[in-house]
Amino acid sequence: MTKEYKTISKIAGPLIFVEKTEPVGYNELVNINLPDGTTKRGQVLDTSDDIVVVQVFEGTGGLNKECGVRFTGETIKLPVSKDMLGRILSGSGEPLDGGPRIVPEDRLEITGAAINPYARLPPKDFIQTGISTIDGMNTLVRGQKLPIFSGSGLPHNEIALQIARQARVRGSNEPFAVVFAAMGITNEEAQYFMRDFERTGALERAVVFLNLADDPAVERLITPRLALTAAEYLAYEHDMHVLVILTDITNYCEALRQMGAAREEVPGRRGYPGYMYTDLASLYERAGVVKGRKGSVTQFSILSMPGDDITHPIPDLSGYITEGQIVISRELHRKGIYPPVNVLPSLSRLMNSGIGATRTREDHKAVSDQCYAAYAEGKDLRGLVAIVGKDALSERDKKFLEFADMFEDRFVRQGIDENRDIETTLDIGWELLAELPEAQLTRIDNKYIQKYHPAHRAKAEQKE
Amino acid sequence: MKNKGEIYRISGPVVIISGLNTKMYDVVKVGKEGLMGEVIGIEGDKSTVQVYEETSGVRPGEPVENTGMSLSVELGPGLLESIYDGIQRPLPVLKEKMGDFIKRGVSASGLSREKEWDFVPTVKKGDKLNGGDIIGTVQETQNIEHRILVPPTISGTISTIKKGKFKVDEVICTLEDGKELTMMQKWPVRKPRPVSKKMTPTTPLITGQRILDGLFPVAKGGTAAIPGPFGSGKTVTQQQLAKWSDTEIVVYIGCGERGNEMADVLYEFPEIKDPKTGRPLMERTVLIANTSNMPVAAREASVYTGITIAEYYRDMGYDVSLMADSTSRWAEAMREISSRLEEMPGEEGYPAYLAARLSEFYERAGKVKALSGKEGSITVIGAVSPPGGDFSEPITQNTLRIVKVFWALDAKLAQRRHFPSINWLNSYSLYTKALGPWYDEHVSPDWVKLRNDAMELLQKESELQEIVQLVGSDALPEDQQLTLEVARMIREYFLQQNAYHEVDTFCPMDKQFKLLKSIMSWGDKAQTALEGGAAIEDIMKLKSKDDLAKVKYEKEFDTALGVILNTMEDEFAKLKR
Ligand SMILES: Nc1ncnc2c1ncn2[C@@H]1O[C@H](COP(=O)(O)OP(=O)(O)O)[C@@H](O)[C@H]1O
Numbered sequence A: 001m002t003k004e005y006k007t008i009s010k011i012a013g014p015l016i017f018v019e020k021t022e023p024v025g026y027n028e029l030v031n032i033n034l035p036d037g038t039t040k041r042g043q044v045l046d047t048s049d050d051i052v053v054v055q056v057f058e059g060t061g062g063l064n065k066e067c068g069v070r071f072t073g074e075t076i077k078l079p080v081s082k083d084m085l086g087r088i089l090s091g092s093g094e095p096l097d098g099g100p101r102i103v104p105e106d107r108l109e110i111t112g113a114a115i116n117p118y119a120r121l122p123p124k125d126f127i128q129t130g131i132s133t134i135d136g137m138n139t140l141v142r143g144q145k146l147p148i149f150s151g152s153g154l155p156h157n158e159i160a161l162q163i164a165r166q167a168r169v170r171g172s173n174e175p176f177a178v179v180f181a182a183m184g185i186t187n188e189e190a191q192y193f194m195r196d197f198e199r200t201g202a203l204e205r206a207v208v209f210l211n212l213a214d215d216p217a218v219e220r221l222i223t224p225r226l227a228l229t230a231a232e233y234l235a236y237e238h239d240m241h242v243l244v245i246l247t248d249i250t251n252y253c254e255a256l257r258q259m260g261a262a263r264e265e266v267p268g269r270r271g272y273p274g275y276m277y278t279d280l281a282s283l284y285e286r287a288g289v290v291k292g293r294k295g296s297v298t299q300f301s302i303l304s305m306p307g308d309d310i311t312h313p314i315p316d317l318s319g320y321i322t323e324g325q326i327v328i329s330r331e332l333h334r335k336g337i338y339p340p341v342n343v344l345p346s347l348s349r350l351m352n353s354g355i356g357a358t359r360t361r362e363d364h365k366a367v368s369d370q371c372y373a374a375y376a377e378g379k380d381l382r383g384l385v386a387i388v389g390k391d392a393l394s395e396r397d398k399k400f401l402e403f404a405d406m407f408e409d410r411f412v413r414q415g416i417d418e419n420r421d422i423e424t425t426l427d428i429g430w431e432l433l434a435e436l437p438e439a440q441l442t443r444i445d446n447k448y449i450q451k452y453h454p455a456h457r458a459k460a461e462q463k464e
Numbered sequence B: 001m002k003n004k005g006e007i008y009r010i011s012g013p014v015v016i017i018s019g020l021n022t023k024m025y026d027v028v029k030v031g032k033e034g035l036m037g038e039v040i041g042i043e044g045d046k047s048t049v050q051v052y053e054e055t056s057g058v059r060p061g062e063p064v065e066n067t068g069m070s071l072s073v074e075l076g077p078g079l080l081e082s083i084y085d086g087i088q089r090p091l092p093v094l095k096e097k098m099g100d101f102i103k104r105g106v107s108a109s110g111l112s113r114e115k116e117w118d119f120v121p122t123v124k125k126g127d128k129l130n131g132g133d134i135i136g137t138v139q140e141t142q143n144i145e146h147r148i149l150v151p152p153t154i155s156g157t158i159s160t161i162k163k164g165k166f167k168v169d170e171v172i173c174t175l176e177d178g179k180e181l182t183m184m185q186k187w188p189v190r191k192p193r194p195v196s197k198k199m200t201p202t203t204p205l206i207t208g209q210r211i212l213d214g215l216f217p218v219a220k221g222g223t224a225a226i227p228g229p230f231g232s233g234k235t236v237t238q239q240q241l242a243k244w245s246d247t248e249i250v251v252y253i254g255c256g257e258r259g260n261e262m263a264d265v266l267y268e269f270p271e272i273k274d275p276k277t278g279r280p281l282m283e284r285t286v287l288i289a290n291t292s293n294m295p296v297a298a299r300e301a302s303v304y305t306g307i308t309i310a311e312y313y314r315d316m317g318y319d320v321s322l323m324a325d326s327t328s329r330w331a332e333a334m335r336e337i338s339s340r341l342e343e344m345p346g347e348e349g350y351p352a353y354l355a356a357r358l359s360e361f362y363e364r365a366g367k368v369k370a371l372s373g374k375e376g377s378i379t380v381i382g383a384v385s386p387p388g389g390d391f392s393e394p395i396t397q398n399t400l401r402i403v404k405v406f407w408a409l410d411a412k413l414a415q416r417r418h419f420p421s422i423n424w425l426n427s428y429s430l431y432t433k434a435l436g437p438w439y440d441e442h443v444s445p446d447w448v449k450l451r452n453d454a455m456e457l458l459q460k461e462s463e464l465q466e467i468v469q470l471v472g473s474d475a476l477p478e479d480q481q482l483t484l485e486v487a488r489m490i491r492e493y494f495l496q497q498n499a500y501h502e503v504d505t506f507c508p509m510d511k512q513f514k515l516l517k518s519i520m521s522w523g524d525k526a527q528t529a530l531e532g533g534a535a536i537e538d539i540m541k542l543k544s545k546d547d548l549a550k551v552k553y554e555k556e557f558d559t560a561l562g563v564i565l566n567t568m569e570d571e572f573a574k575l576k577r
């Protein structure tokens, strides 16, 4: 048993300061024994001969200077096992479902070492989500980190669940799993996810970590790390393809800010710590495919943009790290369009390696580029029409204006259970593009126009 | 004080040690595992060290040892085709030693000690050598001859020189004073390698990217910055430059960015052929990958590691280009370390020495006469990642004060998939004048005027657009409608370039010239036709205009363009009648 210290000299926010210790390791796990017999856990943030700073995960409520502090001599580890599948755990990894403790097959460091870039395999397996704005315009691939940038009151949960239900790598039935980590969301929201997992039987293949709105904020700093550790274990030791849903990244960042303030650090932009980029990278970069290993970790996290502002540090730093973003639009939502994905600011950086002749269809890139260009132009014209009226537009411009409306109505809009395959998605794209003058399709190679454009397609098919 | 001290305090990558005699930038071995670190501050008997590896579990009281050396890189044959972390540890070696994930406490030397290289001397016994002189060559890759240099600080007369197969640390030459030379030398990364003199850059770096070569060229030996919000094309542009630029050596630094992007380069570059030599691109490339989740202190060092390697090839007489993606992450690493030191923060929390560090870095670019007498150059192209895409922030602003070329990325263009999304109104190059004579000689005497005319049209377009926003385009006089149309052609047919299209990804100078000339001459003809009484509607419907849109994708560009130019002649001739 390690030595117990009763030398807390200061308690400030989620931090305690302990004096006169033997040498304590950086990042070490700490147990704090309260007078009422309960134990809280913490982690060493700063250590020296004189003073040790500990952040307490369950919050410092109820602590006083009489508490006993034990340094465990090891960093935080998560007991892992394949039996985690189907289990619901707390934000710090304790069973919440009344089931037994996990009998560990291994205990893994939750900080997770960086994947050696040389060991990575560039992700390229197309995941069909059945949602046109994603598959057609911002394609997701296995091993990608692609968050949803949303806002309060928008249907990001519905979209995340639709993806969790429908996502498939076509022609493969390799084992897959979902790791779901809630960080500071409401109980009601969490229940919404749980019910859907139960209804669809997904729960059996899921590991759930719950840190809810009324759980301590500091715990949120470890919840995603537990989830990612479990995901990596299932992916790299049990060959599973794991989809990780972290929600809500914004709550995580708020906890980070709170911790920085408690440590009296010099704050960065809008009060968030200067190291938030590096900290977020230590989460997001834990997605990928590793050479010679069968499984993979794909991240599809939810982030609500404070004030719908994409330049806010949380979405901004995230966008700099993730491999794209799916942006949910309040304007489309108000128009009653589901899923209200605004494709213009959305992006999948790995799309190009996941699409094309052998993966989706040869015309995919061209159709997507052309739809982007045409929709952007049509949307601009809406602004102009508001000033000068529709009559001042040229015939050409009118076509683009109509395209934008049709695009939202037929391509973007779809049912919450509507699962479109990629061919359907691309064909809808073509139907809409066919409404534009053919000479305006400057992004598309003539050979694809001959083969897929509705005006030529019948002929092309007859020939074959 | 002595050569051994102990750890006093640990806070993330910053460790304070006591009782150790140190100099600034000494490399120290920290703790029981001997983690590598560098002294970045000294106060009383305490030294502050930034540690290049993860520090979890390290305790106060553990021993620290001073190597007495500054942070250095190993320079010699074997750099090309390598991929290193920020402190020149080869990633394949790390993978071999510790598996797929980067653990710590493993050292690995930058150059292989096993591999033998065929050394051919170019000097003989009795020759007098000065620092930087070439003493022989090694065929490093099929097209790159590695010139073995005397370290800049050494000179003397040769007493023996060998020929044959050697490892990098075997002696190949001895001097009369007993000094021994090997094919490898070490150089401290924070110290620029000396040159004989700096020269003015007069040759453009040809990148095969139309908007860069055409409108905003950078000179070989020049500096450029490419700032932009996320998703606007910094990385793709940098990679395009690494792929297609006509330099002899490329140093590509992935500084605090994505792991998958580096994996991509690693998979792609061995497959892509250098358009000039036909050899795999990897054979001329050195990669440095210190991704966002790798230790932040090593990220800070990565930029120096890269530029030192670049200088070494420059000293052999090569044209080198260096891409740093992203310099903002480097600056943030400085900020992170600085705030742990509790230094007085400057603007937005960055250390007060930020501007100095940036300009010292870009100052290491340039065209030079090396100590050996050969001419070489380093072109530095830095990506900048401004928070919220706001160019008024300190890194962008400090960088723009230094560099000569500004490629301003624009999120609006990226959103409509106009790539490269470089804004043609805000960007600039201060080299265009100096490079003029080169274009006259190597492209065409018409080139400079053609480009200026195109720029002028684009400028005009933006003025007209403001009117269109108020009254709609149909209300404009016909000649202005035509101006808008030709400007649109320049933007869509010439400036837009798809990095993922097998043909369009690289566009030689000659093709750039012909394409732009054809568009502009279509515009001239249209103007003449309009003045001759042709209807604007008829002009707009000409097939030759639509054909010009896609000619850049043609494998047989010259033939295809020839056909279009003929159509164009015919169509305009008919219009006249
Ligand atoms: N020249 C280009 N051609 C085609 N697509 C491009 C080009 N430049 C950028 N893109 C697209 O934009 C995306 C984002 O570009 P990237 O360079 O990764 O942005 P950044 O580094 O600024 O975040 C890429 O994934 C790619 O789809």
Ligand SMILES: [Mg+2]
Pocket (backbone or CB within 6 Å): B234, B235, B236, B257, B325
């Ligand atoms: Mg980038």
